Amino acid sequence: xxxxxxxxxxxxxxxxxxxxxxxxxxxxxxxxxxxxxxxxxxxxxxxxxxxxxxxxxxxxxxxxxxxxxxxxxxxxxxxxxxxxxxxxxxxxxxxxxxxxxxxxxxxxxxxxxxxxxxxxxxxxxxxxxxxxxxxxxxxxxxxxxxxxxxxxxxxxxxxxxxxxxxxxxxxxxxxxxxxxxxxxxxxxxxxxxxxxxxxxxxxxxxxxxxxxxxxxxxxxxxxxxxxxxxxxxxxxxxxxxxxxxxxxxxxxxxxxxxxxxxxxxxxxxxxxxxxxxxxxxxxxxxxxxxxxxxxxxxxxxxxxxxxxxxxxxxxxxxxxxxxxxxxxxxxxxxxxxxxxxxxxxxxxxxxxxxxxxxxxxxxxxxxxxxxxxxxxxxxxxxxxxxxxxxxxxxxxxxxxxxxxxxxxxxxxxxxxxxxxxxxxxxxxxxxxxxxxxxxxxxxxxxxxxxxxxxxxxxxxxxxxxxxxxxxxxxxxxxxxxxxxxxxxxxxxxxxxxxxxxxxxxxxxxxxxxxxxxxxxxxxxxxxxxxxxxxxxxxxxxxxxxxxxxxxxxxxxxxxxxxxxxx
Numbered sequence: 230x231x232x233x234x235x236x237x238x239x240x241x242x243x244x245x246x247x248x249x250x251x252x253x254x255x256x257x258x259x260x261x262x263x264x265x266x267x268x269x270x271x272x273x274x275x276x277x278x279x280x281x282x283x284x285x286x287x288x289x290x291x292x293x294x295x296x297x298x299x300x301x302x303x304x305x306x307x308x309x310x311x312x313x314x315x316x317x318x319x320x321x322x323x324x325x326x327x328x329x330x331x332x333x334x335x336x337x338x339x340x341x342x343x344x345x346x347x348x349x350x351x352x353x354x355x356x357x358x359x360x361x362x363x364x365x366x367x368x369x370x371x372x373x374x375x376x377x378x379x380x381x382x383x384x385x386x387x388x389x390x391x392x393x394x395x396x397x398x399x400x401x402x403x404x405x406x407x408x409x410x411x412x413x414x415x416x417x418x419x420x421x422x423x424x425x426x427x428x429x430x431x432x433x434x435x436x437x438x439x440x441x442x443x444x445x446x447x448x449x450x451x452x453x454x455x456x457x458x459x460x461x462x463x464x465x466x467x468x469x470x471x472x473x474x475x476x477x478x479x480x481x482x483x484x485x486x487x488x489x490x491x492x493x494x495x496x497x498x499x500x501x502x503x504x505x506x507x508x509x510x511x512x513x514x515x516x517x518x519x520x521x522x523x524x525x526x527x528x529x530x531x532x533x534x535x536x537x538x539x540x541x542x543x544x545x546x547x548x549x550x551x552x553x554x555x556x557x558x559x560x561x562x563x564x565x566x567x568x569x570x571x572x573x574x575x576x577x578x579x580x581x582x583x584x585x586x587x588x589x590x591x592x593x594x595x596x597x598x599x600x601x602x603x604x605x606x607x608x609x610x611x612x613x614x615x616x617x618x619x620x621x622x623x624x625x626x627x628x629x630x631x632x633x634x635x636x637x638x639x640x641x642x643x644x645x646x647x648x649x650x651x652x653x654x655x656x657x658x659x660x661x662x663x664x665x666x667x668x669x670x671x672x673x674x675x676x677x678x679x680x681x682x683x684x685x686x687x688x689x690x691x692x693x694x695x696x697x698x699x700x701x702x703x704x705x706x707x708x709x710x711x712x713x714x715x716x717x718x719x720x721x722x723x724x725x726x727x728x729x730x731x732x733x734x735x736x737x738x739x740x741x742x743x744x745x746x747x748x749x750x751x752x753x754x755x756x757x758x759x760x761x762x763x764x765x766x767x768x769x770x771x772x773x774x775x776x777x778x779x780x781x782x783x784x785x786x787x788x789x790x791x792x793x794x795x
Contacts, residue, residue, distance in 0.1 A: 239604050239683040239789050241769060243718065244269060251275065263701045265687055266715050270705070282704045285473035291434040295418040300396050301438045303411060307340065307371050308443065314342045315369035315393075317356050317377065318530070319428075320349050320521030322514050324376035326459030327398065327429040329533040330452060331375055334436040338445065343367060344534075346526040349590055356384040365391040371411075373398060376428035379415055380644075382408045398435060400428050400465070402644075424469035429459030433474075454481040454490060455533065461506050462514035466711030475506055475707045482509075489532040492545035506707035507773070516545075519552040522590035555591060560733070562587045563598040566609060575603065578670055581663050583610030583617065593620035593651065600624060601754065608666075613656055616641065621650040625682040636665055683769055683789055689717035691743040699772055699783050719743065720767040721793045729758050741768075741785070749775065750785040757790060765793040 251274030252264045259278065267273075272281045291297055307314055314335060318328030328344050335342045345360060347353065352360065355377040361384060364372060372388050374381070378397035385408035388395050394411040403417050414431055416422040426434070433456045440447035457478020460471055467475060482490060483502050490513075494501045497512050520529035528551075532544040566582050574580055580599055587595060589611045596609040600622040606629055610619040623629035628647040637643065639662055643652035654662060689695075708714040725747065726740035737755035741748045750770065760766065770785040 241685060241718070241789070242682050243685045243687070248273070252278070260698075260701065262687060262689075262698065263705070266702075266705060269686060270712060285476050288473060289423060289434075289470045291438040293422045294414060294416060294431065294434050294438075295421065296412045296414050297435060297438055299412040300398075300414050300435055301442050303371070303394070303396060304335070304435075304439050305442055308335075308338050311340065312371055313368040314340055315364040315367070315372045316342050316344045317360065317364070317372060317374045318344065318346050318526075319354065319376040320346050320526030321376070322462035322517045322529075323427045323429055323459040325517060325520075325526060325529045325533065326455040327375035327427075327432040328530060329455055330429060330432045330436060331373060331398070332534060334432075334439070334447075334452075338439075338443065342373075343369060344530060346521070346530050348525055349521050356381045356388070358384060358387055361388050361391065361393075365393060369393060371396065375432060376400070378408065378410070379413065380404045380408075382406055384408075385410050398428060398431050400426060400431055424471055425465055426471060426474070427460045427463040427465045429456050429463075430465075430471065430474060450481045451485065451487060453478040454485050454487065457482065457506075458490075458509055458513060458517075461510045461707070461709060462517070464710050467506075467707060467709035468711040472707065472712060475709075479504060479506065479509075479707065487533070488535055488538045488541035489545070492532070492538070492541035493548070495542065496545040496549045505774075506709060510709070515555070516548040516552045519548055519555045522588075522594075523551040523555050523558075555594075558588060559591045559594045559598065562591055562595040562609075563602075566595060566599055567602065570599070570603070577667060578605060578674055579666060580605060580607040581610075581666065582608070583612045583619070583659075585612045587611045589618045592618060593622070593649070596620045596622040597649075598754075602756075610654075610659065612659070615656055617654055617656045617659060619652045619654060621645065621652075623648045625684065632666065632669065635669060636662070639665070684716065685718045685769055686715045687717055689719055691719050691722065691741070691746060691748055695772060695783060699774065702772060714771045714773075716769060716771055716788060718767070718769050721765050722748075722768055724760055724762055724764050724766060727760060727762065734758075737787075739787075748785055749782060750787050752787040752790065755787075760792075766790050767793050 247265060247268035249264050249268055252259060255275045267278050272278050316328050316331050318324040328346065332342050332344045343364065345364060347357065347360060356374060370393055372393045372395045374397045377399060379399045379401050385395050389409060397410045397413040399415045400417065407413065414435060416426060416431065433452060437447060457475045460475055465471055482504050493513055493516060499508060499512065517529040520526050528544060528547060532541060532548065535541050565584055569582050570580060580603060592609050592611050596607045599609060600607040606623045606627055608619055608621045610617045621629045630645045630647060630650040633643050633650055633652060639654055639658055641653040645651055702715060723742045724739055725742045728738045730736050730738045735754050737752040737758055739750040741750050767790065768787050769789045770787045772783055773786050775782045775784040
């Protein structure tokens, strides 16, 4: 087991203490630590805290969504004329759940929609000419895109030419030139909606408004379970309405009758009554994504659509097997890439690497592993004979897509956001990409260092069980982008037991002791397997519930650690 040098240590930063004057009337029932955590999340007074911690009451009015009325009126027309509708979705969790919602929602109104999920390897992301032709040949006259389409100018033009009208349901950034769709329902068209839902959230709003317009009861509970799943897995900000949608969706999942979700839980040995946002993101999400990464997203779509328990269990087993393959391939790819990374690479603030053997389905996962392993941004490419596909993962404090934007002439296509991005490039230009990127970073980062910052909320003394603290932390969640789980720092903690666990012994399990109180802790993908019993460490961690085998303990999930200084 190798240990990474401390030169790759993340920089620990305790965030600035907030002003707590707004909680002067809160009384003794709201602990000081919780006031601090709320204030650091923009909740600055007692009344706001009460509203934030209370159960979700009212969601945003769907009428505020750009162009929703035009889309709904067109769908009403389709229902009245029994029109043939095609639904073109993406192959990730957000696209799959949005496509499921639209397919079920329109079918329940008497239509027979045709869902279409593209093949990641032969078709790539978004609408493509051949798929549109196939749908036209099946008699589709109204095409709905789900989690794609906002940038598909040529493809939408072709759909129009083939006699289709197109409703785009999406949440991606708005390009300088929009396609000539019948209408585009995308919250980013203006700021009137007030939050940033995932595509599944946009689809949910369209269906809510459509059912209301047609005066038909809508099954919000079973629908919200999928909205939560897509929202969490697409890493949209879990603030505002998104946070409420996830809270409502988690409640719905805990009592769901949907065969696909029940089968996924069964295959994962999970109790749905105790499901959390973290469980959905770390367990359900990878299995659903594995379909598109390893074989075809259609498998995941069928799992969520099926009403048959036996079929659902068969599909869940297949997804679990595909996910195991995905994990194996990711580990293999990461090992290959790690071997390629040398001391010269590590003198640069950005790692750029790749290999011809890496599948485009896992190139992003490999980039994430490399970025985490070496605490710096990473670009990993599947290198092809003529074209190569790259995936970028960043660290806090560095906007990776801005780097791509400054050199957009290099790419056949590219896109993404500050933390993750992707591109396609002619393979003959890879060396040019490396030279230009490194020269660019010299001017933007003269010290030749991009710091990987680990932001800490507060010091926390490990002097009791913190069960009450955990209850408050649960109320502040669910956690994700924009509402990260609280991160704490504790120093001079004694190691009393340790073991390496996991399939490849990659995780470090610790028993820690502080002021006569023992704690279980886990450090995933640890580089500190050489720690010794009775050694003292400083840890950055989050508190989490460990319900493994019914234990229901609180444990520490260590984000980073270092040996304590005397």
